[in-house]
Amino acid sequence: MKRYGLFLIALLIFPLVSVAQISGTVFDGSSNEPLPGANVIIQGTQTGTSTDTDGTFTINAQEGDILVVSFVGYRQQEVSAEQGMEIYLQPDEKALGEIVVSSRTIDIARERETPIAVTTITPREISQEVGNQEFPEIMNETPGAYATKEGGGYGDSRISLRGFSQRNTAFLINGQPVNDMENGWVYWSNWQGLTDVASGIQIQRGLGASNLAVPSVGGTVSIFTRTAENERGGSVSQMVGNDGYLKSTASYNTGLSENGWSASFLLSHWQGDGYINNTSGEGWTYFAAVGYEPNDSHSFNLSVLGAGQWHHQRSTYVSIRDYENFGDDGIDRRWNTNGGTLNGEEYNMERNFYNKPLATLNWDWEISENVTLASSLYGSAGRGGGTGPRGNYYFNSDLDLYPFGGNEDLTAHYLEDGDGVRNSDGTINFDRVVEINRSTTSGYTGSPDVYNGQLIGSNGYSDNNVNNAVLVRRASMNSHNWYGAISKLEAEVDKFTFSLGIDLRDYTGYHYRAMNDMLGLDGYFSTGNANSMGQIIEPDNTIDASPFNDTGLTGPKIDYYNIGFVDWQGVNGMVEYDTDQFSAVLQGGLSNQGYQREDFFAEPGNALSEEKNVLGGYVKGGANYNISDRHNVFANAGFISRQPLFDAVFPNFQNDINPDLQNEQITSVELGYGYSSYWLDVSLNLYSTVWGNRFIEDSFPNEGGTFGTAQFDDVDQRHNGIELETTTRPTENLTLEGMLSIGDWKYNNNFEATLFDDDRNQIGTATLYTDGVKVGDAAQFVGFIGADYQLGDLSVDAGYRHVDNLYADYDLTEGGGSYFTDPDNEGALKLPAYGLVDVGSTYRFDLFGQSASLRVNVNNLFDTTYIAESNTNIHASSGDETWNGIDKRNFVWYGFGRTWNVSLSYEF
Numbered sequence: 001m002k003r004y005g006l007f008l009i010a011l012l013i014f015p016l017v018s019v020a021q022i023s024g025t026v027f028d029g030s031s032n033e034p035l036p037g038a039n040v041i042i043q044g045t046q047t048g049t050s051t052d053t054d055g056t057f058t059i060n061a062q063e064g065d066i067l068v069v070s071f072v073g074y075r076q077q078e079v080s081a082e083q084g085m086e087i088y089l090q091p092d093e094k095a096l097g098e099i100v101v102s103s104r105t106i107d108i109a110r111e112r113e114t115p116i117a118v119t120t121i122t123p124r125e126i127s128q129e130v131g132n133q134e135f136p137e138i139m140n141e142t143p144g145a146y147a148t149k150e151g152g153g154y155g156d157s158r159i160s161l162r163g164f165s166q167r168n169t170a171f172l173i174n175g176q177p178v179n180d181m182e183n184g185w186v187y188w189s190n191w192q193g194l195t196d197v198a199s200g201i202q203i204q205r206g207l208g209a210s211n212l213a214v215p216s217v218g219g220t221v222s223i224f225t226r227t228a229e230n231e232r233g234g235s236v237s238q239m240v241g242n243d244g245y246l247k248s249t250a251s252y253n254t255g256l257s258e259n260g261w262s263a264s265f266l267l268s269h270w271q272g273d274g275y276i277n278n279t280s281g282e283g284w285t286y287f288a289a290v291g292y293e294p295n296d297s298h299s300f301n302l303s304v305l306g307a308g309q310w311h312h313q314r315s316t317y318v319s320i321r322d323y324e325n326f327g328d329d330g331i332d333r334r335w336n337t338n339g340g341t342l343n344g345e346e347y348n349m350e351r352n353f354y355n356k357p358l359a360t361l362n363w364d365w366e367i368s369e370n371v372t373l374a375s376s377l378y379g380s381a382g383r384g385g386g387t388g389p390r391g392n393y394y395f396n397s398d399l400d401l402y403p404f405g406g407n408e409d410l411t412a413h414y415l416e417d418g419d420g421v422r423n424s425d426g427t428i429n430f431d432r433v434v435e436i437n438r439s440t441t442s443g444y445t446g447s448p449d450v451y452n453g454q455l456i457g458s459n460g461y462s463d464n465n466v467n468n469a470v471l472v473r474r475a476s477m478n479s480h481n482w483y484g485a486i487s488k489l490e491a492e493v494d495k496f497t498f499s500l501g502i503d504l505r506d507y508t509g510y511h512y513r514a515m516n517d518m519l520g521l522d523g524y525f526s527t528g529n530a531n532s533m534g535q536i537i538e539p540d541n542t543i544d545a546s547p548f549n550d551t552g553l554t555g556p557k558i559d560y561y562n563i564g565f566v567d568w569q570g571v572n573g574m575v576e577y578d579t580d581q582f583s584a585v586l587q588g589g590l591s592n593q594g595y596q597r598e599d600f601f602a603e604p605g606n607a608l609s610e611e612k613n614v615l616g617g618y619v620k621g622g623a624n625y626n627i628s629d630r631h632n633v634f635a636n637a638g639f640i641s642r643q644p645l646f647d648a649v650f651p652n653f654q655n656d657i658n659p660d661l662q663n664e665q666i667t668s669v670e671l672g673y674g675y676s677s678y679w680l681d682v683s684l685n686l687y688s689t690v691w692g693n694r695f696i697e698d699s700f701p702n703e704g705g706t707f708g709t710a711q712f713d714d715v716d717q718r719h720n721g722i723e724l725e726t727t728t729r730p731t732e733n734l735t736l737e738g739m740l741s742i743g744d745w746k747y748n749n750n751f752e753a754t755l756f757d758d759d760r761n762q763i764g765t766a767t768l769y770t771d772g773v774k775v776g777d778a779a780q781f782v783g784f785i786g787a788d789y790q791l792g793d794l795s796v797d798a799g800y801r802h803v804d805n806l807y808a809d810y811d812l813t814e815g816g817g818s819y820f821t822d823p824d825n826e827g828a829l830k831l832p833a834y835g836l837v838d839v840g841s842t843y844r845f846d847l848f849g850q851s852a853s854l855r856v857n858v859n860n861l862f863d864t865t866y867i868a869e870s871n872t873n874i875h876a877s878s879g880d881e882t883w884n885g886i887d888k889r890n891f892v893w894y895g896f897g898r899t900w901n902v903s904l905s906y907e908f
Contacts, residue, residue: 155189228291278339283309340428
């Protein structure tokens with residue numbers, strides 16, 4: 001009887017269960033294989049699930065409910081729920097997971113088709129893992145990538161790819177190049193706002209898939225930002241983090257109107273004290289996009305992105321023993337030699353400030369079913385610079401605060417030699433600097449008479465009671481105007497795709513110095529202009545170190561004032577053959593780069609140089625073969641003739657064109673293998689890149705409290721390596737990731753260096769004996785393992801990254817501990833290996849009927865102390881004081897200790 005009772009109860013319950021649960025399967029529409037890990041959500045609710053290892057799912061829904069089905073790299077579908085349903089998701093090369101690109105001018109690598117090594121980072125990964133870290137650090141889990149915070153100020157980070165610095169890696173935002181057209185650098189403080197608006201990142205290592213006229217060497221990092229979203233809604237978020245970090249963000253999308261218009265807006269504000277002492281900062285991120293789709297053939301998108309900010313820096317090199325001797329006990333990673341107080345508030349001699357809005361107009365025209373034209377117009381007007389010390393203050397031992405030059409650190413300069421007046425904790429009392437400037441300066445006695453009796457300082461001039469033994473803060477400005485156009489015509493004919501494109505750029509860079517803070521003086525006598533007898537700068541003619549105020553472009557200038565003109569005209573073409581099993585591509589490009597320099601201060605009689613035009617180009621090709629639905633192999637090779645950077649055309653900061661000018665030459669070859677299944681993805685790459693005829697410019701600490709510049713010619717190097725990436729899904733809730741990057745990067749020759757002081761006067765030459773020396777500044781062995789576990793609305797993720805074979809950068813100073821000036825040097829200094837653990841957790845929940853989430857990140861969980869990079873190569877000898885085997889006289893940047901952030905987001 002009991003058995004029948006249970007059976008009756010089951011019969012009564014079964015209809016309720018059948019109505020309340022829907023089962024189905026999600027498939028890959030191209031291969032018909034199941035898709036594990038696909039998201040299935042009831043539209044308008046937070047009720048959802050994920051498919052298991054065989055693509056099946058069960059969800060608490062009723063027949064007729066609308067299910068939203070999505071998966072990384074596939075077009076999202078909305079389907080009506082029914083029992084036993086089968087859903088086929090189609091791959092979407094434009095989506096790349098949640099990534100939505102704004103124009104077809106953007107070149108996207110496609111897995112199992114484009115024959116290159118590529119890693120894609122989704123917006124979910126960006127929003128979760130970046131937190132209050134630097135934007136490049138999100139790429140640290142990519143093979144061949146090595147990002148550090150350098151000095152530790154906001155946005156002062158840098159990244160290298162396959163051992164090549166970011167000067168030699170192409171960075172694109174929505175298809176537009178953003179590397180500085182004169183020096184190739186990328187200033188991440190200008191782009192930190194990308195953490196708010198990025199819809200994805202694709203890191204194309206090696207030759208890359210870009211059609212721009214001259215591609216990259218280390219790789220191409222293509223960053224996609226949001227577009228004018230078609231779905232109406234918005235979000236607000238608040239983040240808090242270590243050291244007073246606060247960030248507030250709000251965004252809104254209007255949705256697509258009946259007549260084809262849409263718009264999106266975002267505004268974000270951040271502020272913080274900085275993990276490093278005396279590196280506070282503040283900034284705004286602003287973004288707006290307007291889209292218009294009048295019909296199925298035309299699509300327009302206008303966007304404006306910017307991130308105005310100011311932040312204090314730690315550019316002064318710090319030795320290991322400085323970290324020990326100043327600040328807290330042991331190694332104080334937060335120590336900053338630059339910092340102090342003025343009028344009771346934080347003050348730093350080095351302050352960066354910049355605002356670089358980027359405006360882009362995209363037009364996609366589908367001329368016919370098989371022919372498209374994609375065009376993009378863009379423009380940017382960057383304004384800002386960085387401050388630093390000025391004046392011959394080292395003539396006054398009380399003002400001699402900065403340990404620049406040779407191998408002198410603050411320990412030798414202040415503790416041993418007794419130079420400079422600092423507080424008991426080693427920080428600078430800038431109120432005392434003001435007192436000394438005023439008390440040691442007498443009233444001006446020269447002409448014009450209007451300045452008589454005023455306290456005037458200078459850097460070199462000392463007549464008429466002008467005091468050149470003073471300390472003031474100048475601003476070195478690097479503003480620019482940049483305009484460009486990209487257009488690509490593409491046609492599909494049977495199994496072939498043909499494209500022809502143009503790439504036009506016009507760049508004007510303004511380089512000058514202005515006075516920022518006279519620190520108690522009434523004026524500054526500038527003698528930097530060789531066309532005049534000097535001029536006195538009044539306090540009313542100084543500039544504020546702020547990104548949104550007057551940056552002095554039309555005001556009085558000191559020390560130097562020159563303009564760099566760079567224009568670019570490029571054409572490129574591609575032919576691609578593609579079948580389900582085999583694809584091949586051949587690309588080529590030709591470009592002309594024009595250079596011209598105008599100098600208003602230092603070149604009397606030769607103010608405007610001749611214009612120099614240099615041709616460059618490339619040819620590259622590759623093929624991919626899909627052995628089966630799971631296995632594929634690919635190969636690529638290429639040759640690049642790349643035009644030199646601006647300073648190689650005009651060496652010695654003069655208007656005379658380099659008579660020995662030559663293009664850099666790069667050859668690269670790569671082999672790859674991939675495996676993809678419902679539970680395991682593997683990619684393996686082997687590469688070899690040879691780079692010759694290089695010109696390098698770098699800075700070094702010089703005597704007199706300033707930074708000098710070194711220029712190197714004919715640098716050759718070879719980079720070989722192996723890269724491995726894996727992703728496995730052992731259960732429907734658990735994803736495991738692994739990465740291994742092994743490099744063998746060496747210089748192939750010795751090279752000459754020409755050294756310049758802060759005023760850009762040549763002060764010497766040096767030969768660096770580097771043949772066979774390991775390339776420094778990037779780890780040649782990196783391993784990573786990570787896990788992500790989903791438990792309903794809660795997810796937990798953790799990762800461990802191990803770094804080894806990291807070598808110091810070359811030291812550029814004569815007598816500064818550089819063993820490279822000695823033919824019998826010991827090679828690059830190998831730094832201690834280190835490992836870091838990061839953890840995070842996300843909880844998603846309903847709030848007022850809408851979606852909300854809480855995210856927590858902890859970086860460097862175990863507070864590991866490690867050297868992220870070294871600027872010197874001082875090898876320890878017997879009896880030398882060392883830290884983990886490294887001579888304590890070395891100037892190094894320690895990585896950050898444990899940091900954290902918590903963010904709350906609400907969508908409506």
